[in-house]
Amino acid sequence: MNAHRKMDKPDTRNRLDDMSQGLVGTAMDRPDGPLKVSGQATYAHEWEVPDMVHGVLVRATISKGRVTDVASDEILADDAIHAVITDDRLLRRPAQGGANEAPPQGSKQVDYFGQPIALVVADTFEQARHAANNLKIGYETEGNAAFDPEAAATETDKPEDDQLDQGDLDQAMRNAAFTVDQVYRTPGHNSAAMEPHCAIASWEGDKLTLRGSYQMLNFNINELADALHISADNIRMLSPFVGGGFGSKLGLSPEAVAAAIAAKEIGLPVCVTLSRQQVFETTMRRSETHQHVRLSCGEDGVLTGLGHECLVSNLPGEEFYEPVTQATHFLYGGKNRKLGIEVARLNRTCGGSVRAPGEAVGMQVLENAMDELAEAAGIDPVELRKRNIPEQHPEKDIPYSSRRFTEALDEGAKRFGWDKRNAKPGNLREGDWLIGHGMAGAARINILSEAKAKVTLLANGSAVVETDMTDIGTGTYAILTQIACDMLGLPADKVETKLGDTDFPAGPGSGGSWGASSSGSAVFLACEEIRRKLADKLGSDERDLELADGKAGTGEPAQSLAVILDGEEISAIGHIEPGKTLEDWQQATYGSYFAEVAVNAITGETRVKRMLGVFGAGRILNEKTATSQCYGGMIWGIGSALTEELAFDNRDGHIVNHDLAEYHIPVNLDVPQIEVVLLKERDEFASPIQAKGIGELGICGAAAAVTNAIYNATGIRVRDYPATLDKLLEGLPDQQQ
Amino acid sequence: MKPFEYAKATAHADATAQAANNATFIAGGTNLLDLMKLEVMAPGKLVDINRLDLSEISQTDDGGLRIGALVTNSDCAADKRIRDDYPVLSRAILAGASGQLRNKATTGGNLCQRTRCYYFYDTAMPCNKREPGSGCQAMEGFNRIHAILGASDACIATYPGDMAVAMTALHAQVEIEDKSGDIRHVPVREFHLLPGDHPEKDNILEPGDLITAVILPPPVEGKQIYQKVRDRASYAFALCSVAAIVKMDGDTIASVALAFGGLAHKPWCDEAVEELLVGQQPSAELFGKAADLLLAEAQGYGSNDFKVPLTRRVLISVLKKATQTGAAS
């Protein structure tokens, strides 16, 4: 049975509010939590597959050119080495999220330093790693590689459909009472998920089973099929647990194809796991950005012009580019607008989606510029933002769906005690520490993705939810269980959610924050269908059906489901598709951040003392997992502000700090107690469950609150992220006094 | 990781004999194993010294302390005698690595930990320390964590540790047993080498030399400070660190010992700076002069230029705090 809905109209019924089981929205513990904390959740590398051998990818040590020779014979002399794979089907880089087809393949051409060019397979991981380290490769290098996005010689292009020139920004700037005209830079990032990428391939005849760590199995299976030149019908992918993704596991990555080819060739299951260094070198990086922001406003602080022109980078031929201006298009008004993206073509690790592509870096910078404008205009930064929230979309003639931006700003200011802050920069000192306060707005587009899920109400009155949707630590197991529980009137222990198996109906995959609302809607629709069947059995109308604690009835739940089902089971597949509401309304999530920092007046070291985030993201499905997502985003915001940076060597484009000792993400001591407030909201345009995405919202602008606070503490604007101490030293107070 | 032999040493002589014969000691393994996985180091044989009787902290005849080479960083930092009488050492150790690493890391291993130079860690890169004569890729590359003092044309790496910086200020001695069973004492100040033309050699140990202990002299009076400046609040190596032990006599400086981490191929000390300060009254001018002297020869290589003004600021600030009379240390 199929229950299909295309989201062409808003769903104003808010049905989940009427369900008496009442689990949706609560801080229910993750059903998978006990497994995870007791080491029983099986992550990709942990599967015990009989007779399995191990493969290690070999990295290119040139930046551009061709592999002319692989001295396989030398290492194959060792009995422990099974094979050296240099197949034309090996992936040179991961697929972009949602590619649905193989990315560039072939092991001969080298596009960037660190690119996989071969796979060495041995009895043990250690043997394979040693042999891979020592495999001699001959190269023919090409001298015209490009490594510096800003170098004059670097080729660039402009994606046509991401350039806006509306009105006359130059004139608006000339005529304005106050302006900001600044260049900001943000560095590249790597997701560096806790679980490194891994794939275990095993074949039975023509059938391939691939256990791996991937975010979007619905696409990954087609990418794998395309890469191997086989039919997706012959593949089963399993990713029941994923130890973090952040975009790096959206598209299929090289280890999967390498494992599958090797396993076929040697007739044994093969496990390929990336080292931490390989995760940095071969999985998607967030592009560094160069952002030129221009703002103009009148005496009243109302924007008359807004410019946001950005330079990002990627490998030649890649269509993906960091969509830096994504939220700039709709967040604030201003008639005269110039927004654009230019892509520098570099021989560096592939650029792709990393948590909140676009807004993570775009909002970070836009919100710095707004802080500068507030200062220039002498208007409180919270007030300035409120004055610039447009009625209608400033570029298209469409309205907004629900938007709790003003409330987030007001609520945040109130809770943080914003009115008590010292507005004059560099004016508050405690011992060696300069204290400052800063705020920023948050915004992230909302996306609904096509999704299917199957729900089966078993004869015994319990239910099973099945979809190939993944849980990458986000809480999918919890929220799908909660939705099914409420819709079918079951307690949490009566619903089992099964994920991450391509034998189940195709979900939306985990990405772009669409996972919860999309897969949740599919489960909701399937449950509605089951409710209709139940109502038929009771001879009543579905709308009058009351379900709770495993009982059903009209008016009041009286009969046990098992009795009503009488040995039968009912199953339905829910199928949601995005529709007109996504085009005809601007859908997004909003919020605000407030931060207090202390900057050491001697050394320039910055410590965040407290941080608050207030967010409106539609219906919150699980308060605990939603809050955790916001924590994670804000912590990454602290890292983006203060420490995180992919350091490239511009002589060969290699990543210099490719491990977690030198790629500095925040550690516990860098993170203060963070407060997250989730506003009550229902967005009927977003999904049948009125939920929007929340996974990425917490990072979109978070770093700006920290750097704005640094400015307030010191009077120093760091426009070149991250705000490491060396960038503050010069502006710190003189020591002699 | 290159295949290797492994043996457990049962006695000092056994350990030193094997090491003289091309084997490498393994203590906590927190540095060595990482380097072996990457094949930056590829010893053919490991001698595990963890069974040796070197895990005690004991009193010496002259009232100092003898810290066995296998005393873990955690135990050393937590020892009451060290916390009370040598707080600079406790603080330096606790400013390093993470709790888990410190539980495993040993006193001997920490002294011998190798540089964190990014290019040293990447076997695809030329590096004179890893492969003598291959070149130094850091010199004109990304060198944020590199040396500003005492570097050579061959290598600009730093010794990354904290513990040895405090030990340098404390005038500690390294106790070394060689392959013939002879014991010698080398000041920590002289233990690490400058890179010169032989950056492959980090310290004065010869094949077969086993560190058996670090000897602390009797407690000294004065205020003890360890300030470490780093990119995040914890779990990062020092961009610059200062260990200071300063004794005041009324309003003049009676004695001063200073050591610096993160600046050179060894914990840096400069006796001329110490001499300049002794017998003087603290003043901004004096501290400025001390910083000028310390940094007279300092040189940045691009990304680490900031270490020069940073060190200046930190030194002045530490001296101010150390010479403030009245306040507790």
Ligand SMILES: Cc1cc2nc3c(=O)[nH]c(=O)nc-3n(C[C@H](O)[C@H](O)[C@H](O)COP(=O)(O)OP(=O)(O)OC[C@H]3O[C@@H](n4cnc5c(N)ncnc54)[C@H](O)[C@@H]3O)c2cc1C
């Ligand atoms: C991510 C990370 C962060 C860190 N941060 C810091 C920091 O901030 N500050 C800091 O100071 N340290 C830091 N450390 C380094 C840590 O302190 C060292 O790894 C540790 O002290 C080494 O001790 P070990 O016993 O494990 O040595 P091992 O790894 O066992 O040995 C290291 C070397 O010492 C030699 N050796 C060991 N014992 C003896 C002996 N008795 N005689 C002769 N030679 C010997 C070994 O042969 C080997 O070459 C960090 C380490 C890591 C991995």
Ligand code: SF4
């Ligand atoms: S600084 Fe020293 S360790 Fe680093 S690359 Fe140069 S020679 Fe090697």
